Amino acid sequence: MTDGDQNTSVSVAMVGSGGAGVMTSGNMMLEAATKAGLYGLMTRTVGPQIRGGEAAALLRLSGKPVHCVDDTFDILVAVDWKGAERFAGEVPLGADSLIITDPATGDIPEILTDSGARIVEVPIGELAASVEGGRANMVILGLVASLIGLDEEPINKIIAKKLGKKGDAAVKASREAVSAGYDAAGGITSPVTVSPSDDKKDRWLISGNQAAGFGALRGGIRFVAAYPITPATEVLEWMSPNLPKVGGTLVQAEDELASINMAIGASFGGRPSLTATSGPGLSLMMEGIGLAVSSETPVVIVNVMRGGPSTGVPTKSEQTDLNIAVYGLHGDAPHIVTAATSVEDCIFTTQWSVYLAEAMQTAAIVLSDQFMGQASSIIDPPANISFMAQRLVESEPDESYLRYAVTADGVSPMTLPGTPGGQYTADGLEHNPKGLPSTLMEDHRDQMDKRDRKVAEFNYGDHWADVEGDDGCELVILTWGSTTNAVREAIERLNGEGVSCKLVAMRLLSPAVPEQFDQTLMGAKRVLVVEQSHSGQFLKLLRANYNMPGEVKSYRRPGPLIVRPGEIVDTIKNWSVQ
Amino acid sequence: MTDGDQNTSVSVAMVGSGGAGVMTSGNMMLEAATKAGLYGLMTRTVGPQIRGGEAAALLRLSGKPVHCVDDTFDILVAVDWKGAERFAGEVPLGADSLIITDPATGDIPEILTDSGARIVEVPIGELAASVEGGRANMVILGLVASLIGLDEEPINKIIAKKLGKKGDAAVKASREAVSAGYDAAGGITSPVTVSPSDDKKDRWLISGNQAAGFGALRGGIRFVAAYPITPATEVLEWMSPNLPKVGGTLVQAEDELASINMAIGASFGGRPSLTATSGPGLSLMMEGIGLAVSSETPVVIVNVMRGGPSTGVPTKSEQTDLNIAVYGLHGDAPHIVTAATSVEDCIFTTQWSVYLAEAMQTAAIVLSDQFMGQASSIIDPPANISFMAQRLVESEPDESYLRYAVTADGVSPMTLPGTPGGQYTADGLEHNPKGLPSTLMEDHRDQMDKRDRKVAEFNYGDHWADVEGDDGCELVILTWGSTTNAVREAIERLNGEGVSCKLVAMRLLSPAVPEQFDQTLMGAKRVLVVEQSHSGQFLKLLRANYNMPGEVKSYRRPGPLIVRPGEIVDTIKNWSVQ
Amino acid sequence: MNEIIQKKFKASDYKSKLKPVWCPGCGDYHVLLSITQALTKLQLKPENTAVISGIGCSSRIPAYTNSYGFHTIHGRGLAVATGVKVARPELTVIAAGGDGDGFSIGGNHFLHACRRNTDMTYIVMDNEVYGMTKGQPSPTTDPSWDSALSPGGTGLSPFHPLVIALASGANFIARTFSGDVKGTAKVIADAIEHPGFSFVQILSPCVTFRPDQKIWKEQVHEAMVSETDDPARAARRLMSDDGFNTGVLYRGSREAYRFSCGDEKGDMEEIQKQFEV
Amino acid sequence: MNEIIQKKFKASDYKSKLKPVWCPGCGDYHVLLSITQALTKLQLKPENTAVISGIGCSSRIPAYTNSYGFHTIHGRGLAVATGVKVARPELTVIAAGGDGDGFSIGGNHFLHACRRNTDMTYIVMDNEVYGMTKGQPSPTTDPSWDSALSPGGTGLSPFHPLVIALASGANFIARTFSGDVKGTAKVIADAIEHPGFSFVQILSPCVTFRPDQKIWKEQVHEAMVSETDDPARAARRLMSDDGFNTGVLYRGSREAYRFSCGDEKGDMEEIQKQFEV
Numbered sequence A, B: 001m002t003d004g005d006q007n008t009s010v011s012v013a014m015v016g017s018g019g020a021g022v023m024t025s026g027n028m029m030l031e032a033a034t035k036a037g038l039y040g041l042m043t044r045t046v047g048p049q050i051r052g053g054e055a056a057a058l059l060r061l062s063g064k065p066v067h068c069v070d071d072t073f074d075i076l077v078a079v080d081w082k083g084a085e086r087f088a089g090e091v092p093l094g095a096d097s098l099i100i101t102d103p104a105t106g107d108i109p110e111i112l113t114d115s116g117a118r119i120v121e122v123p124i125g126e127l128a129a130s131v132e133g134g135r136a137n138m139v140i141l142g143l144v145a146s147l148i149g150l151d152e153e154p155i156n157k158i159i160a161k162k163l164g165k166k167g168d169a170a171v172k173a174s175r176e177a178v179s180a181g182y183d184a185a186g187g188i189t190s191p192v193t194v195s196p197s198d199d200k201k202d203r204w205l206i207s208g209n210q211a212a213g214f215g216a217l218r219g220g221i222r223f224v225a226a227y228p229i230t231p232a233t234e235v236l237e238w239m240s241p242n243l244p245k246v247g248g249t250l251v252q253a254e255d256e257l258a259s260i261n262m263a264i265g266a267s268f269g270g271r272p273s274l275t276a277t278s279g280p281g282l283s284l285m286m287e288g289i290g291l292a293v294s295s296e297t298p299v300v301i302v303n304v305m306r307g308g309p310s311t312g313v314p315t316k317s318e319q320t321d322l323n324i325a326v327y328g329l330h331g332d333a334p335h336i337v338t339a340a341t342s343v344e345d346c347i348f349t350t351q352w353s354v355y356l357a358e359a360m361q362t363a364a365i366v367l368s369d370q371f372m373g374q375a376s377s378i379i380d381p382p383a384n385i386s387f388m389a390q391r392l393v394e395s396e397p398d399e400s401y402l403r404y405a406v407t408a409d410g411v412s413p414m415t416l417p418g419t420p421g422g423q424y425t426a427d428g429l430e431h432n433p434k435g436l437p438s439t440l441m442e443d444h445r446d447q448m449d450k451r452d453r454k455v456a457e458f459n460y461g462d463h464w465a466d467v468e469g470d471d472g473c474e475l476v477i478l479t480w481g482s483t484t485n486a487v488r489e490a491i492e493r494l495n496g497e498g499v500s501c502k503l504v505a506m507r508l509l510s511p512a513v514p515e516q517f518d519q520t521l522m523g524a525k526r527v528l529v530v531e532q533s534h535s536g537q538f539l540k541l542l543r544a545n546y547n548m549p550g551e552v553k554s555y556r557r558p559g560p561l562i563v564r565p566g567e568i569v570d571t572i573k574n575w576s577v578q
Numbered sequence C, D: 001m002n003e004i005i006q007k008k009f010k011a012s013d014y015k016s017k018l019k020p021v022w023c024p025g026c027g028d029y030h031v032l033l034s035i036t037q038a039l040t041k042l043q044l045k046p047e048n049t050a051v052i053s054g055i056g057c058s059s060r061i062p063a064y065t066n067s068y069g070f071h072t073i074h075g076r077g078l079a080v081a082t083g084v085k086v087a088r089p090e091l092t093v094i095a096a097g098g099d100g101d102g103f104s105i106g107g108n109h110f111l112h113a114c115r116r117n118t119d120m121t122y123i124v125m126d127n128e129v130y131g132m133t134k135g136q137p138s139p140t141t142d143p144s145w146d147s148a149l150s151p152g153g154t155g156l157s158p159f160h161p162l163v164i165a166l167a168s169g170a171n172f173i174a175r176t177f178s179g180d181v182k183g184t185a186k187v188i189a190d191a192i193e194h195p196g197f198s199f200v201q202i203l204s205p206c207v208t209f210r211p212d213q214k215i216w217k218e219q220v221h222e223a224m225v226s227e228t229d230d231p232a233r234a235a236r237r238l239m240s241d242d243g244f245n246t247g248v249l250y251r252g253s254r255e256a257y258r259f260s261c262g263d264e265k266g267d268m269e270e271i272q273k274q275f276e277v
Ligand SMILES: Cc1ncc(C[n+]2csc(CCOP(=O)(O)OP(=O)(O)O)c2C)c(N)n1
Pocket: A227, A228, A229, A230, A256, A280, A281, A284, A311, C055, C056, C057, C058, C059, C073, C074, C097, C098, C099, C100, C101, C102, C125, C127, C129, C130, C131, C132, C133, C138
């Protein structure tokens, strides 16, 4: 639940270990909520076990679009508490929160009870046992649905849809267990309810990783080279069966060195190409990305960030691959780095990035993160934007054709294999306009200038950042990536308290766009930089590339805990006080 | 020749293609100069051919230590002009310069004659032919030696030393050809001569790559994993035969992924370890370096920079691997980046970096570049500094031993395999103090803090930068790496003209040392940042990490032309004018 | 290999107290058991053994042993292990990992470790799948195995790790089944004792993503033929084997890698003479 | 492979005007000649051929042909080539490079290209040395060859690329000598025509760093035996061959990689239905 009226939402955590099935409950609740005209976001947290360890489904539902997690959870319900202390830190509670526990399953971890949350005991296991074939996860589904004010009907529909193929008995057992949960909720006062809206318009249920894959396809990607890595695998797994429908294909590579270079080869062949990975894989791709930059071969890399450094915390989110994405290439290697600002925006940003890579014949790294990538979100069907891969191709080259011609905007027409007379050799060695190796000072300078110019002087329009708030605002919050929506919600709350504040969520991290930046930040007296990084990578990027107006403050911390709106509200308030 | 009296030096370029042997002449002249009590620096430039293309030996000799190249060459002598236009840009001449050419070998490239240099014709080929077995490269050796005032005696000694094993006839032929060259110089007025000093004290002849290898050995490195790459190979090739003398060894790895990880393994085993590479190889090592950071395993990487991006300009120098060295790791991964400031300083900086890596149990990247690495330099024997690998080792661990204990200075005692009771598992996964995998918020934060703290709060003493000039100086030049000596010479010249200026040449590029920086730059009104990079990597690094006082100006350009003192003098002068 | 000492170590002395993250029923539990039994058999001091892995379910194994361990990065276990062995030749070095780790991303180090022949034992827990990343085909996966990443199967004939090992110069090549703990322990002990690089492929089922591997225990069988030391003969045999033959399938006698760190305390003054002119 | 058309291309139509950087006498000049002769034989349109290499002396070859070329990065030629072929199945794709590029840093892609069996031809100019970086041992170098990096020799038995290719599933395996331009051209033409991955090792002397390779021209000889399609037999043969046998030494019939880009113009509206709830 949030402070402002306009934000009424409910946040629920469903906890259970082993095969307790809390993810199933969570998914069903999310789908049911969609049917009820709600919006929602679901993330999951799991323990280190490969399978069957502690797990929690974390949901937030609301009548309005939901983009980030709330400060605290309103309701926490556990099938059992085994290993739950290992992620209790990721399920913040408040004194208004409600914990529902089955006394038969042992003690609630102290870190949770310390919150002062109200505790209600429900014999979840017994209730499940009272139904033939009944399972505890269905009981808590009913229990929570009832508490937050969701009708039983959409839930029953989902059960039929999901369990239909398991037979009538399974459907019946689940429905009865859900009913038992509904009944058990009777005597419990719920901390918060959501009003299902009558507006039953079409909704999409999508994760950030699917959204990135979809945006890529829409942008024109027709070749993908893949090497699995958490939490990016689902981008690849979504694209694999969908690519062939549009004449594309996916090759599973032996490693990331191969995947980036296969993508470069396919793009050289004329197909817009992509690969997806996370930090360790991106590390291995950097040499290949440099080749794309130098040989001017478009390629898109979706990097879904996880906790670092090294193998780090693979299943949790962090915004710490910004440095490597922007600065990780050897030599002076201008390229594009973008970042999605929400699950939904993974579509737009990936699609736009395909367009940018193709238009400028360079590498574009799209940053997403584990939180966005693996969150399932209920969204309004997104607009179909027009960005589409459109490479400057020379289809009738004559004798004078120069692959790396020094042009005014830095982009040189490219010939594709198969075009008579257009033969050239793409090269990562420094070359002259014809593409022949050259160590001449002049060629090196001209080609460096050109590669820089095409990226630095491109017209990125308004898309470089999401900017919201009055021009005259003296207080600005600068952020990027998945932290954007926590900031957005913080600003809504601050507005509610009469504090006005501008949001600048940067979608284009590289190159710098100083003109747009200066204009947007003109008049700022205080600038808060928000990011989920220990070292302040975003802050340093800004300092390096922009003139920061006014007083600058950094709010940052590492993962795995997702940045919450309340932290930002508090930071602003405490700053005001001084 | 330079403007100031104190800098009297002579710069000579000897040019010739195929097997003309100009490198042999250059090397002999350098050794002869040493015998004559001179200092000197020799670099080479070669064409793209693998063997036998155009080449030039570029020398600068002086009675005082020589650390950088001069603005122009005083004497340019060519055995022939084949392909010379391809590096003419790297051999700047002035109106005072002298070109010596054999009219039989064709036209001098226009870009050279455009300088207005005086041209003298000498029948070099004929003179060589007049001696039985005589070669043109020996004729020009004598010619140049005579012009700059070098006695024939030391040259004859070198000839005996170098050609002795080829037999008396070879020695005789060379001596006679040299004599013919001496004679031919008779009628030519030399633009400049150097005075051989009587101070015949011991000198060393060393290249930056050898110096790095030597510094590493002196610092305690006992294991090297190698994959060849220009221009770093000589570091490895020097170390290979020398390591076994001190109980060390070198393994040739299958690639750079293997070499960095072998080095990490050897270091885990307790041997201070190193690898050397250049940009493309460094790219491939980044994931491994992140493992060293996260698992707290000391390792040293010497990176000899070449022109970038991608394969770039492998045989030429540039300062553009700064970004990747500092920011190229995924996640927040604090580590050490240092840079040598001269051929000679390659010893100190590498040795110091071994000490730092071992003391802080982290990765240290040492940046050198092609110019320093492959330049042969005559230097005074360097002082034997005391830095020596000294790892904090726990040799008698008890039950309570924690490999990643959270300590005040962030450094935790390490046990070495073989130590009973000290068993632990080194890990790149985030871990708790014991080393067991953990995704807990608290463990992540504590370990991040610790890894950051040990590096950020270490006492680097005065070594973070070479600082020269008065405290009160309002004009400061900030630079790093091999550009340092051009700046140093520029400042000497400016001092000669009454302009006082402070030099700050940063040896520690990461982490930032804001206290030392602020104190050193206190009172600066104008700061010039000098670097050999197109995008201004150093400038951005400074902006990101430091508060730059006063007005800041950047002087930068890409390679392959080495930054010369005159460019910096001009920049300062033009700035003054405004 | 370090010396055998009097005190009798038990298998439990080679196990750490950390509970594995593996799924109940995972074949890797058995492999862990076999390793501890092999070490018991050889009576190696726990502190003189280093177990080094890459990344994957199977690669979690170092922390479950009571040895010095290194859980490195995906595919690089062999490179790290080589460094350890060359730097500390007196240690017993065991590299371990999965089929994805060892044959896909780590394939090059596999080739070159076989060729270099450094004295260590490499154990691959082959479950013909990427377990840790939730079920993608690995180089040893059957061409028709359906998955989200390769719907309908990869169509690629599986990689034959034993043949590759032989082709690259490995001198000890064996295959075992994780369910046969004793047999596996014996082979691992042999592998450790073999001078030079030893490769042991252990068929170790993934109960979660490859429940079809339950039948492996019926399919495996001891190799019918006697061990050979003739590579050409071994090649012919391995190329036509059914993938379920177990035992030591090849043992050669090529010299192990012979360069390593030692105790020489040379004189830097002597070394620097080469720079004096 | 693209179609043969009427107009008669000459070998010179497949050569660019760029002068090679190679040392006079380098074996790679002959390889270039053989490639252009092979293309002439097949009458492939120059613009429908892509020649893709890594980094090294030999890897300079793309720019010396009149094809579309890609001089990529060290060791990655095969990966780039795979991308080109899958994206543009109608092109003739030739990957080329050196022994260091292909067997050392590129070893993993070599393994997996053999296994994947994408229809392309891979030419390795093997000079048993790193030429470009001035003379270090490569995986095929003799153990006793002395160099600055490995004084006294590496002591490692050389890597046997043909055996590795066979072990990894390659279906066309040949060896030729660069000095035999005609014979090499014929084998290359065969390799191009073979569906799936074809591997041609060309012994191509480095006159600068391996002047000892002058005797190669006396050592090479045509393989005595007839071609085989039995991998086990081929394995036995290759493992005991002397390294100087030339000709097509193995030709199998495994299906080539079958996924590639096509012309389907599917409907995004249809695809997005899966997100609708
Ligand atoms: C550079 C890099 N790429 C990808 C990954 C993701 N990853 C982790 S384990 C793994 C595969 C594991 O398969 P395998 O080695 O067979 O081990 P198993 O889990 O089956 O035991 C992958 C792809 C990674 N950690 N690092």
